[in-house]
Amino acid sequence: MSPVLTLCGHLFCWACLHQWLEAQHQNPTCPVCKAGCAQDKVIPIYGRGKEQLDPRSTTPKRPAGQRPEPFRNPNQTGFALGTGQVTFTGTMLPPFMFTPFGIQYGATYSGTIGGNGAVQTPMQAYVSRMFFMLGTLILVGILLY
Amino acid sequence: MAKPMFARRLSKELKDLAMNAPAGVNIIDANDFKVWKLGLAGAPGTLYDGEKFQLEFNFGPNYPLESPQVLFVGDNIPVHPHIYSNGHICLDVLYNHWSPVQTVASICLSLQSMLSSCTSKEPPPDNATYVKTARANPKHTAWAFHDDTV
Structure with missing residues (x-):
């Protein structure tokens, strides 16, 4: 019943x-x-068993577990940008897109393959949407001129 | 109503003691959960070889959160630098270093070890004054634990 470890x-x-x-x-x-x-x-x-709580029990609640932040590798943050939102494929990218944006998209694309379950912070979603809009504008510009 | 903690714990300890008591320890009288009398035999090959002693345990309602009163009784009190002639025992784990994982059996073992490591049978240097002034309950004495060798 309610095991704890020192x-x-x-x-x-x-x-x-x-x-x-x-x-x-x-x-x-x-x-x-x-x-x-x-x-x-x-x-x-x-454990797996259901906790058997005695309603007469007056002992205070067992302390909760601690949740330390998991260690994240800073070199893999590009993965977190990837969601299903970005639909560019590598072949559609014009040559001059291999600017910092293009590289960003490349990384984003690779992330979409297996990274659908990745947790996305609001900040990352915002950045991702901004890049998408910039890319669309550039494409429209190429088509019109 | 469920049995109080001391009763549950002591009935378990009694069962364990009856099944396999430490060497040299036997139950003389344990008919309630207040006072137990145990026999302790001096370990072979030590200064107390062949001697028999009697120990009295008094359990309070807060046992095992609080230590029991433990003292030697009867007509043979061991002569030992940490045992007074009134049966009071100067042993830290019986007083402020008590912990609820200790049991009657483990106390008997500690006392057995304390007797066995003795190199000369001498009463404590302040025996005469202590015995005159001490109260019946050794837990009321302000003990100073200064000698770990015996």
Whole structure:
């Protein structure tokens, strides 16, 4: 029932550990190894089973897990730009498009192949839309002149 | 209503003790969840080889969050630099270094180890004054733990 893990690696049931941390409020320690411990320093363990909660239980809620930001490789940010919005193919790009825009589109295109599930921030969506509009304007310009 | 924590814990400990008690430890009397009497035999090859001692455990309602009162009783109190002649034991894990993972069995083992590492059977230097002034409950004594060798 509600397992938690201390940072020193010892496993307890949250109801029991909480009682001990409360009883020891001045200098809470791990019951096993006496390393420093605190309510916000324990990690909940989630199993597959349904949590059996005793409605009479008065112990406070088990602390939530921490969500550190995942590490992102800065060299792969081009992938995140790609969504289904951009429909240019590589062959349609005129030669002079191999400007910074063109390269950007190339990268965008490669991203669309497998990157549909990529999470897009609003900022990236904005940049992507701007490039799309610029590209359209240039194409229209080529066609008209 | 569910059994209180100390009762659940002590019935489990009693079962474990009855099944496999540490060497030299036997239950003399454990009929309730308040006071237990255990026998402790001096380990072979140590200064206390062949001696038999009696330990009394008093459990409060907050056990195991709070340590039990543990003292030697009966007519044979071990002569040891950390055991007073009134049965009080100077051992940090019984007082401010208590932790709920400790059990009656683990306390017996700690005491066994404390006796076994003794090199000369001497009472504590302040035995006479302590025994005169100490209260019945050793948990009320302000212990100073300064000697880890014995």
